Amino acid sequence: MSTIPTEIEQAVEETNLPQRLKTELHSTLTERDVTADEAEEILQATVAQYEESRVDPLDPVGTVSAQSIGEPGTQMTMNTFHYAGVAEIDVTQGLPRLIELVDARKEPDTPMMTVYLDEEYAEDRERAHEVVWNIEATRILQLGDVSTNVADMLVQISLNEDTLDERWPTVDDPVEVAGEIADTIESALGVETQQEGLMLQFGPDEPSYRDLLQLVEELREVVFKGIEDVSRVVIRKEETDQGEEFVLYTEGSDFGTVLEIEGVDASRCTCNNIHEINKNLGIEAARESIIEETMDTLREQGLDDVNIRHLMLVADIMTNEGEIAAIGRHGISGAKDSVLARAAFEVTVSHLLDAAIHGEIDHLDGVTENVIVGKPIKLGTGDVDLRMSPGASD
C-alpha cells in the first residue's frame, strides 16, 4: 500500500464525481501501487466514463420513462388476485394495481398494511397476539352468542368465557371485560345495558319489534376493540438479519391509528394506500411508497428489470405539487397550463368553453400545443438553438 500524492487527492476532490465514485477512486488508488501519472490517467478515465454515463442534456426523459412503464403493461396479467408474499391475504396485482397506483385512487381495491413490532413484541408469538387484538376489529358477535328475546323485548348476549380469556389473557376476570363490552354497547347504541356476569342484555327504549331487530342489526356493526377498517390480521414469522421476528399483515388499513398502537414499531410499518402514507408520514414518504408499490407490482409480474429511475420520475411528478396528483384528467393532465393540451387529452369541448370564460391565454410552450399548431416542439434536438455559422472559424 502506498499513499497517493496530495495533488492527485486534491484533483479527485475537485472533480464533479459523486461521493461514491470519489471514495472508490480513493481506495483503488491507495490499494494499488500506481505512479502519479497512472493515477492521473485513472482519474481522467473515470471522469470521462462518468460524464459519458450521465443522461444527455435535453433528453426527453419523461417520454422515455412513460414508455418504459407503459410498454411492460402489455405483458402484465389482468385479474390476478393472489398473494403478495402472504398467501393468506388477497391483494390486487398486475395491471389493475398499476392503474390504481398511477390513478392515485383514494382507496385501493384491497387495502393492506404490513405492521412491524417492537423488539419485545416481535419475538414472542403471545406478545405479538396482544398487538393483533388491538388492531383486528373485534365485533361483539365474535365474542359470544346473541339471541333475541321477543317476549321481553330484549337482546341477550352470552359472552364466551374461553374467547375472552384467549383474547385478554392479561385480565384475570373475564367479567371485567364483559363490563367494558357493556359500556361499548351503551355508548354505541345508546341503550341501557344490564350485565350479569357474562350475560349482557338490553332492549329498545319503547317496546317495538322493529326497534329490537334494528338493534340486533346495529349490534353487528359495533366494534369493541381494534380498528374498524381492519377486518383480519395474519401473523407471520419472518427471517431477518437479526434472527426471526413476527410480522403482522392486515386486511384493510388505517395507517394513522396503527402507528399509535402500543408495541408497533412505527418506523418500519407500511401501507399500500399512498394517501394514508401521505397523510401520516408526509409527501416524501408517499413518493417513496409510490416507487416501492409500483416496483413490487412489476416484480410480482416478473418485470422487475424496469429501471427504477423511471418509477422515480413518475412518483416525482405525482408528488411535485406537495399533494398526490393522479396521472390523467383529474390530475396532471387536467392541471396543465395549456388549453390546447388539455383539450387534446380528454373532455375537449368543456375545456375550450371554460378557457373562453376565464379568458385564458395559451402561450404554446408545451409539446402537444406545438404539435397542434405545427411548430417544432421544444424538446430534444428541437430545444437546441445553436447553429454553426459557415465561414466563421474558431
Add this chain to the structure above:
Amino acid sequence: MALDTPQDLERIDFGLMDPESYRDISATKVITADTYDDDGFPIDMGLMDPRLGVIDPGLECKTCGKHSGSCNGHFGHIELAAPVIHVGFAKLIRRLLRGTCRECSRILLTEPEQAEFRDRLDRTRDLGQDVDDVTKAAIRQARKKDRCPHCGEEQFDIQHEKPTTYYEIQDVLASDYPARIAKAMEPDENSARITPRELADATGLDVSRVQEIISGEFRPRPDDRRALESALDIELTEEDMNKLMASDIRDWFEHIPDDDIETIGIDATDSRPEWMIQTVLPVPPVTARPSITLDNGQRSEDDLTHKLVDIIRINQRFMENREAGAPQLIIEDLWELLQYHVTTFMDNEISGTPPARHRSGRPLKTLSQRLKGKEGRFRGSLSGKRVNFSARTVISPDPTLSLNEVGVPDRVATEMTQTMNVNDRNLEAARRYVRNGPEAHPGANYVRRTDGRRLKVTEKNCEELSEKVEPGWEVSRHLIDGDIIIFNRQPSLHRMSIMAHEVVVMPYKTFRLNTTVCPPYNADFDGDEMNMHALQNEEARAEARVLMRVQEQMLSPRFGENIIGAIQDHVTGTYLLTNQNPRFNETQALDLLRTTRIDELPEADGVDGEPYWTGRTIFSELLPDELDLEFGSSAGDRVVIEGGQLLEGTVDEDAVGAFGGEIVDSIAKLHSRTRARIFINEVSSLAVRTIMHFGFSISIDDESIPPNAQDQVDEALDNAEDRVQELIEAYEQGDLESLPGRTIDETLEMKIMQTLGQARDSAGDIAEEHFAGDNPAVVMAESGARGSMLNLTQMTGCVGQQAVRGERINRGYENRTLSHFKENDLSADARGFVRHSYREGLDPREFFFHAMGGREGLVDTAVRTSKSGYLQRRLINALSELEAQYDGTVRDTSDTVVQFEFGEDGTSPVEVSSSADEPAVDVERIADTVLDSEFDDGEKQQFLGEGYEPTNISEHADDWWLAQSDD
C-alpha cells in the same frame, strides 16, 4: 374586419365573441335557407353564398378572390329573431342567475366579501390551481342571500330545467285561496269553528274585507295574506315557476358590472356574460362544411349545412309570425324550437334532448361532435397529422441484410424521393437521374428550376430535361441504396418502435428486415405491415443517422441492456456450435465463417487425421480481441471469455440473446454500438450457417416417450388422482383442517390444485429423463431459443389443470361442469384436469375444458391491450413535457423543477443495466485497463475521454471504420 391567417403563432387568447364582432367579420348575412337554385348556382345570401368561400375547383371566391384550396373561407352570420342561450354555458348561466341580483344585477356579495373572494382567486391563480373551487364557493355564498345587499330587492330561487330553460320560483297566491281559508275555518277535532269576525279580529282586517276575501271577490294583498296565514296556520301560497326568457336573461346580464364579474372568475373584458346569450349566429365558411356531389349528380350537404337550414327556416317563421302579431303561445313555441336547433347545432349529444337526426335516422354530427374524441378535430386531425413521403407494406425477413438496413421495394423507391441540390460536383449524377425518368429505378420524379418553377419528369421529357439541369436546380431523385429512412411498426410502444434504417432497393413488393430487429419492433412475418418515411431535409437526415439508427437504439432505456440480438434459430445455432464444442475441418470451418468478414482461420485446435477447429474457436473469431467476460449460461454452465477467446461454456440466449445477452451488451457498452452491430450481424449469419451444417428439425416423434415411461407417467397421475380422492373424502367427513385464514372449501381447492400441479411436474420430470440431449425440443428449451420445459411437459407428459379465474373449472351446469358428471363431483377430471398430453391427444371433455381456459386467455389479452393502451396514453401525456436540462435537473416546459438530478444520480437508464448490480462506472475495471492494457495512441486518448471514437454513420463506411480500429 377580416381575420388574417397568422404566419407564426406566439400565443392563443381564448374568450367569448361580441355579437358586433360576428357582424364585423361576417362576409354576408344569410337569410335564405336554400343552398342552390335550379340551375345549380349558389343562391345569394344563402348558405352556399360564394362570399363564404369556394369549394368547387375553378370558381373564384367573391370575398378574397382566391381559388378553392387557397381560400380558407369566410364566416357569414344569421341575425337571430330572438336571443338564444348557448348550451355550453348553460351551467354558468344558472350560476350567474343565482349569484346576481334580479333587480340591479350586482353580485349578491357585500364589498368585503367580494374583496375576500377576489383575493382568494388571485392566490389560487398564482398557485396555478383550479379556480373553479373558489368561484363555486363565491356563488354558494351569494346564493344564501335572501335579499340583495346592494339594492335590497328580494331574491328568488332559480330552477334550471336542462338543457336551456330557467325558472324563477316565486311564491304567489294560490288560485284556490278562498277554499283553503274556508276549510281552515271549519271546525275539526282540535278547534271550534272560526267565524269571520274572529278572523277579522285576529288579522286586524275589516270584517267586510274578510268576507270579500272568503268569497273570492278580493285578492288579499301580501301583508294581509301573511296575517291570514298566521292566524289560521295555513299556507295560502303556491310555488309559481316564472319562466325566464333568453332576452330577459340577456338584459339581466348586461347590467352586471365588470368588477362583480371578476369576483366570480370571469374575464370581463373578453367575455361579457351577456355574450353567452346569442343574438347573432356565425355561419361557418363553406369550406368547413363542403357539399359532396354524388355519382348521380345530386348534391349531398354536410350535417352542419342541414342544421343551419333548420335554423334559418325557424328563424324566418319566427319573424313572420311575430310581425303578423301571432299569439304569445305560438311565439314561445317557435322560440323554443329555435333554441332547440341552435342548441343541437352546437352539441347534438345533450342528455335530455333528442338528438337532431338526418333523414336516414342517423344523428347529425354537429360542432361539438366534430371536436370531441379520438377521431375528433383535436385528437384525430390536429395531434395526428398525415404526411407525404411515406409508404406501408407487408414485411418479410432477409438474413442477408445488415440489421441497420431495410429492403425497400423498387416501386416504393421510385415513388419516395429525396431532394438533390444540384451543383458542379453532382451535376452529372443529377442529369443521370433525370435522364432515367420516373419509371426506371434510380430516376427522378420532379425538378425545380432556379426560378422556382416545378416540373414533372415524364418518360417523354426526361431526355430533354436532363440536358437542361444545371447547378442551382433541385432534383427530386428516387431513393437509392444508402439513403436513410425512418421505419416504424405500430403500436409504437417505445422509442425503438421508430428507428432509422439505410435503404437497400430490392425487387418485389415487401419491405425486407433482418430478423434480429424483430424484438424492438415486436414484429413477426405473419402478415405484419410496417411504415416507412423518407426524410426531406438534411437536418432530419443527420439526426436520423446519428440518433435514430438501429445500432444507436440497440440498448433499451427500460432495462439498460441490449434489445437486439440473436433470436430463435440463431440461438439454437450458437448452442449447437458451442455446447458440445464440435470439431470442424478446414472446409467446414471456412464454410461456417463464409458470411462474416473473417477470411482466414486461426491456428488449428489440433490434428485428428486432418487439422480441426472447434466450435468455440470459430465463435471466438467474431469476438473483439480485448473482451474478458465470465457469466452463467441458461444451459447451465459457466461461460469464460478471455482476451476475445471463448474458453469454455455454451453460447446461448443469455450470451447473445435479444434481451440482455451478456456478450452483446458488453460489446455495446464497452466497445461501441458499431462493433456490437457487426457482432450481431456476424453471429446471426454464423448461427444460420451452423444450423444449416447440422440440420435442425422437429417432428411429432421427438415428443414421444417409451412405453415404460408412459406407464410411469400414468402411475404418477393415478397416484395424484387417488390423493385428490383422499382429500375429498377427508373433506366430506370433515377431517380436513383448514389453512389459517381460509375456509375449508378454499383449503380443499388449494390442496387439490397443489397435488395436481405436482403431478404434472412429476410427469414432466419422468418425460424429461427419457429425452436425449440432442432432442430438438430440449435443445430449443435449454438454449432459450424457443419454448420451455413446461411446453415440453405439456406435449409429452400431461397438459395439467385448466383454470378459469385462477380456480379449477366450476362453471357450467348446476353444481357440475358438464352433464357427464354427477352433481358436486369435486374429482380431478370433473373439474378440468387434463391428464393426457398434447401428443396423446385430449378426450372430448378435456378438450372442452382446455378451450374454456384458452378462451379466458384470449379475453384477457383483449381487455389488457385496451387498458394498458390507455394507461400508456395517460402516462405519456403526463410526462411528455419533462426534459433533462444542461444543469442536470429535470424540468417541464414551463421550467418547473421535477427532479434535481434524473433518477437521483443523473445516470442515464440506457447506460446502466437495472438487473445487474454493477455500477455504471466501474473504477476497478478502469484501473485494470489503465494499468494492464497496451493502448494504441488513439485508443488511449479515447479511453481518457480526450479523443472520440471514429464515427460510423453508414453501413457503407464499415471498411473505413474497421481500418480506424484494428480489430
